[in-house]
């Protein structure tokens with residue numbers, strides 16, 4: 387008890403000497419906290435609540451070669467400790483994105499990670515090529531969206547398809563490639579290994595788990611799309627388990643996500659093997675969640691005398 | 704002026720208006736100062752399993768005291784939780800959200816249907832020019848009606864015919880031969896669709912407040928879109944975000960079919 391107090395008082399003033407920087411495929415993030423794609427737009431709306439320069443990176447909403455109108459509404463439904471979404475990857479298309487969203491993000495001292503979606507290999511490659519000469523630090527390839535019929539999850543569930551698309555994207559990419567894995571598979575280490583074999587530079591996981599909600603009063607589906615992707619604290623134990631499994635199956639750095647609400651949750655993912663973590667649904671419950679979680683990670687480090695955050699990555703074996 | 708914040712408010716008073724409609728007055732440090740009629744707030748639940756804030760329209764604004772009034776119907780777990788709060792309780796809220804109604808018009812009819820009535824009260828209070836109010840209810844439980852009376856002539860339509868005109872708000876306009884150059888309305892989509900048609904046929908302008916399921920409440924997640932007539936400049940497709948571009952839209956902007 388008295389030892390603890392001593393520790394606190396000697397190191398609490400030393401937060402500036404903590405090393406919170408982590409490295410994803412050669413790109414240094416000032417701290418492990420990034421935003422989860424699709425929950426944060428391209429950052430402009432949340433910049434009214436959070437200084438984006440406090441974040442390791444901003445991962446944008448998925449962008450395709452042309453604008454996508456997305457699914458009919460209702461697109462979301464709350465569930466116990468989570469939510470279902472079937473936004474359907476609505477996005478303004480790469481042209482407007484490049485003109486408007488990248489210049490906006492460049493005003494901040496944070497890494498720009500663009501999430502890419504498509505229906506076909508050609509569509510993914512077209513977007514990746516377009517981004518080649520833009521000031522973008524990393525690309526995250528969403529092969530795991532449960533809410534679009536072709537592309538998305540169809541790629542993400544078959545190891546051979548994962549390897550092929552990873553190779554195709556890598557062959558045209560100028561930035562390092564993060565493949566975003568689907569949890570809607572029997573064994574996530576198979577798709578993880580396939581992405582590694584295809585040349586991925588990093589992996590992010592997990593995307594949402596396919597779910598359903600029925601409004602029993604109306605005898606109708608809660609979502610127009612019938613099914614949607616489950617996110618939020620309800621999926622966290624599944625996500626931690628998958629991060630742990632993948633960390634032990636591949637050598638690539640991982641961005642872990644799924645229900646992270648606090649700094650403690652983030653630490654849990656890092657101990658399971660994630661190098662960085664993404665905050666998604668938590669933004670809806672607290673618009674300041676990203677910056678708060680970054681601060682809470684520092685507080686945890688101080689409390690436990692951790693000077694370098696990299697010490698804890700994968701420390702629980 | 705349009706700065707949004709999340710803060711902890713304190714409930715100064717609560718009321719039960721009908722069997723399932725409740726009200727609360729919340730003292731805020733800043734949101735009330737920034738609020739305009741027709742905007743809404745996202746109100747957070749205390750129960751942690753309910754992650755998403757509930758969008759509730761601002762019913763009245765007292766800038767001097769920094770107090771907002773919300774009037775809501777208990778329809779589920781979140782609104783049930785709100786109905787159990789009492790004066791002195793703290794509550795987290797984010798706002799003001801959305802655009803609000805335009806307040807300049809020579810001669811306006813404000814229309815509210817059911818739980819779309821509350822936001823029209825502050826509009827009635829701040830509206831310049833001649834104001835008539837038409838309220839649509841299911842039955843004789845005419846909540847908030849008397850509170851509109853100091854600001855406008857108030858007409859009522861009820862589905863069961865127990866008060867005012869039997870039928871909907873359009874029936875009440877016709878029955879009372881009301882005229883205006885602008886209609887501003889909040890209510891269920893079938894009502895808004897009827898108003899859009901009536902306004903178009905009669906050469907009247909109309910502003911309609913829409914509702915949709917929301918997650919972020921600030922325009923980031925694209926959960927809450929409604930169909931738009933033209934390609935929207937932000938989304939680059941034919942839809943607009945109710946939480947950010949709305950909830951109030953000019954009738955020509957949106958597709959209600």
Ligand SMILES: Cc1cc2nc3c(=O)[nH]c(=O)nc-3n(C[C@H](O)[C@H](O)[C@H](O)COP(=O)(O)OP(=O)(O)OC[C@H]3O[C@@H](n4cnc5c(N)ncnc54)[C@H](O)[C@@H]3O)c2cc1C
Nearest residue numbers: 464757758759760774775776778779780781782914915916
């Ligand atoms: C811009 C706007 C303004 C609103 N203003 C008012 C108001 O002034 N008074 C009032 O009584 N109601 C208002 N509503 C509707 C109100 O948001 C819902 O009734 C409320 O969220 C229901 O929450 P619940 O937990 O009780 O219901 P549940 O059904 O348990 O809620 C589950 C989820 O669905 C969402 N939800 C359920 N019904 C609606 C709905 N009709 N619209 C949007 N989301 C919904 C909830 O927010 C929650 O995320 C407004 C909605 C919008 C979009």
Ligand SMILES: Cc1cc2nc3c(=O)[nH]c(=O)nc-3n(C[C@H](O)[C@H](O)[C@H](O)COP(=O)(O)O)c2cc1C
Nearest residue numbers: 422423424448471528592593617618644645666667
């Ligand atoms: C509303 C919403 C939209 C999303 N859109 C995308 C998307 O466009 N691309 C993507 O790769 N993941 C998308 N996701 C998945 C998240 O990035 C994340 O993987 C998942 O929600 C789990 O994290 P969380 O529990 O912290 O939200 C979306 C999630 C939500 C809730």
Ligand code: FES
Nearest residue numbers: 918920924925946
């Ligand atoms: S609720 Fe997220 S965009 Fe409107």
